[in-house]
Amino acid sequence: FSNRLCHNGRIRPLRESSSVRLKPAVVPYRVRGTAHAKVNEEEAETIAALIRAMLQHPAYEGKTIGVVSLVGEEQAKLIERLVRRACLENPKLEQELEKRRFLCGNPAQFQGDERDVVFLSLVDSPRPEGPLPLRNDDRFKQRFNVAASRARDQLWVVYSLDPATDLKEGDLRRELIHFALHASKDPEGLLHSADEQARRTQSPFEREVLEWLSGQGYRVRAQWPVGAYSIDLVVEGEHGRVAIECDGDRWHPIEKIPEDLERQAVLERLGWRFIRIRGSEFYRDREATMARVVRELERLGIRPRGRFSTPEDEDAPLHPLAEEIIRMAERIKAGERQEAVASRPPVPSEMSAPDLSVVTPRAASPLRRRSEPSIRPSSDNGGRAVTARSIVPFPSSSEASAHSLFERESHAPAPLREDEREKLRAQLLEERDRLYEELQEVEHRIRTSEFSWARESAVRRRSSLKRELQSVEDVLRRLDAEDYGICRQCRQPIPIERLRALPSAQLCVKCQNRVDAGRVAEWGRDKGEGHWQVKETLLSPWP
CATH class of the missing domain: 1.10.287 (Helix Hairpins)
Structure with missing residues (x-):
C-alpha cells in the first residue's frame, strides 16, 4: 500500500511470504461504530478485545503489538486504557502485555518504530448527509504511509465505513479499505498485478510514466491492443479511456513520428483520445510534464479511481486464524457486557411506602445517649493500670432499625x-x-x-x-x-465539596468522624522495656 501510495512501486520487499508464519498478512474488520470527538468507542472496544485474545493465543506468542489511530491520539489513549484496565485484573495478562512492548499512538508517534502486529483504527463513521469530506492531500498521504508500514507480520484494518457509499473516489481511507479487502482475499494477485503491467512496458521511459500515474491513483494498462495496433499506455476512467504515447526512445525515434501520427489519426476516428509525452520533456522536468498530463486527463474527464479496484465481495470469509481471534474477542466483549449489566444496581419494579406500624419504639428514648469521651481507670489481666477512653455504646439492632427507618423517612437523600x-x-x-x-x-x-x-x-x-x-x-x-454520593451509614447525601476532594468517599464527614472516634487507644506499660506503648483497636462503625 505504501509502495504504491508514495514510492511509485520502486520499493522491492526482501522478506519472502513463506518466512512469516503468521497469516494472513492483512485483515480487514468492519464494525458498526460511531465517531464522536475523535473517538469511536466500538472500534476501541473491538481492538482491545482482539489484543486480549492475541495475548492468550499460541499463534501470537512473543509477538509485539501496536495500535495506530488515524484521527488524533484520543482514540489511541482510549484503547490503551481499555487494554491496561483489563490486564490490571489479571496479573498473567499484565505480565504478558509488558513483554509485547505494547504501544498506542498516532502515526507521528510511530515514526521510526514498528511492531509485529499493528492495528489501524480509522475512527471515522458514516454521516446521514452523505460521503465524508475527501482526504487525499500530501499531509494525509504521509500519515497513511507511516501507519500502513509499521507492521512486520500482520496488519489489522478496523473501520466503521462502507467505502462504496461513505467515501469518495480517491479518498485515502477508501483506498486503504480496498487494499485490505484485496490483500486478505488474493494477496499474491495484489502483489503481482502492478508488476505485470510494468513488465509489459517496452522501455524504461514507459515504465516510469506508468509507475508515476499508478502512484497517483490512475488505472493504467500497458501495451493495449486495438486491432492491428498497440497503444503504449491506456488510462481508464469511470466513463472512458485515454491513450498516452511516449515518444523519444528507441521504440519511437524521430523518424517514426509521421508513422505514429498516422496511426493516431486512424485510432482517433475510432473515438480514441491521445496525450503525447516527449522523453526529453519528461527527463528535463518530470513534475511539470506530469502536471500537464494530469490537466489534460482532467479536461478529458479522467480522474484517479484509486490504486486498488473495488472488491466484488466484501463479506468473503477470512483466514481461519483471523476468524478464531475474532470469535475469541467477541466472547471477551460479551462477557464484559454481562458483567457491566450485572454490576448495575437493581431497579425496583414499584415503589411502595414502608409500613411503619411494625416499628414500636420503647417508651424511653429510642436510642441510648452516647456518653462523652472521658478518661477512666481500668485494669488488664496482669493487674496493670490502664487508662482508656470510654467506649461509645451502640444501639441494639431493633433500635437501630427504628432509627434508620425514621431517619430515612424524614430525610430522603437527594441524588x-x-x-x-x-x-x-x-x-x-x-x-x-x-x-x-x-x-x-x-x-x-x-x-x-x-x-x-x-x-x-x-x-x-x-x-x-x-x-x-x-x-x-x-x-x-x-x-x-443511584446510590453514589449517598453515605453508606446514615443514608444522607455526601456534600459535593467532599466528593470533589475525595471522589471515592463513601461516608459523609459526620459519619467519618464517628468512625474515627471509634478508634480506642489503650496505653500500657511494657514489662520488659519499661516504657509506654500504644495499642490501637478499631471499633465497629456507627450504624
Whole structure:
C-alpha cells in the first residue's frame, strides 16, 4: 500500500511470504461504530478485545503489538486504557502485555518504530448527509504511509465505513479499505498485478510514466491492443479511456513520428483520445510534464479511481486464524457486557411506602445517649493500670432499625444533580489520563534506566500508580449508580465539596468522624522495656 501510495512501486520487499508464519498478512474488520470527538468507542472496544485474545493465543506468542489511530491520539489513549484496565485484573495478562512492548499512538508517534502486529483504527463513521469530506492531500498521504508500514507480520484494518457509499473516489481511507479487502482475499494477485503491467512496458521511459500515474491513483494498462495496433499506455476512467504515447526512445525515434501520427489519426476516428509525452520533456522536468498530463486527463474527464479496484465481495470469509481471534474477542466483549449489566444496581419494579406500624419504639428514648469521651481507670489481666477512653455504646439492632427507618423517612437523600455528576466524571477522566501518562513514563524508566536503584524506585512507583488507577476506575464504574454520593451509614447525601476532594468517599464527614472516634487507644506499660506503648483497636462503625 505504501509502495504504491508514495514510492511509485520502486520499493522491492526482501522478506519472502513463506518466512512469516503468521497469516494472513492483512485483515480487514468492519464494525458498526460511531465517531464522536475523535473517538469511536466500538472500534476501541473491538481492538482491545482482539489484543486480549492475541495475548492468550499460541499463534501470537512473543509477538509485539501496536495500535495506530488515524484521527488524533484520543482514540489511541482510549484503547490503551481499555487494554491496561483489563490486564490490571489479571496479573498473567499484565505480565504478558509488558513483554509485547505494547504501544498506542498516532502515526507521528510511530515514526521510526514498528511492531509485529499493528492495528489501524480509522475512527471515522458514516454521516446521514452523505460521503465524508475527501482526504487525499500530501499531509494525509504521509500519515497513511507511516501507519500502513509499521507492521512486520500482520496488519489489522478496523473501520466503521462502507467505502462504496461513505467515501469518495480517491479518498485515502477508501483506498486503504480496498487494499485490505484485496490483500486478505488474493494477496499474491495484489502483489503481482502492478508488476505485470510494468513488465509489459517496452522501455524504461514507459515504465516510469506508468509507475508515476499508478502512484497517483490512475488505472493504467500497458501495451493495449486495438486491432492491428498497440497503444503504449491506456488510462481508464469511470466513463472512458485515454491513450498516452511516449515518444523519444528507441521504440519511437524521430523518424517514426509521421508513422505514429498516422496511426493516431486512424485510432482517433475510432473515438480514441491521445496525450503525447516527449522523453526529453519528461527527463528535463518530470513534475511539470506530469502536471500537464494530469490537466489534460482532467479536461478529458479522467480522474484517479484509486490504486486498488473495488472488491466484488466484501463479506468473503477470512483466514481461519483471523476468524478464531475474532470469535475469541467477541466472547471477551460479551462477557464484559454481562458483567457491566450485572454490576448495575437493581431497579425496583414499584415503589411502595414502608409500613411503619411494625416499628414500636420503647417508651424511653429510642436510642441510648452516647456518653462523652472521658478518661477512666481500668485494669488488664496482669493487674496493670490502664487508662482508656470510654467506649461509645451502640444501639441494639431493633433500635437501630427504628432509627434508620425514621431517619430515612424524614430525610430522603437527594441524588447528585446531573451537572455535578458530569463535572465529577470529567475530573476523574482527567485524573485517569494523568495517571496513565505517568505510568507510561515510569515503564519507560524501568526499561531504560542504567542504575538498579532507579529501576527499583520506578517499580515501586508503578505499583502505586496501578493502585491509584484501580481506585479511579472503581469510582468511574460506580459513578452512574443511584446510590453514589449517598453515605453508606446514615443514608444522607455526601456534600459535593467532599466528593470533589475525595471522589471515592463513601461516608459523609459526620459519619467519618464517628468512625474515627471509634478508634480506642489503650496505653500500657511494657514489662520488659519499661516504657509506654500504644495499642490501637478499631471499633465497629456507627450504624
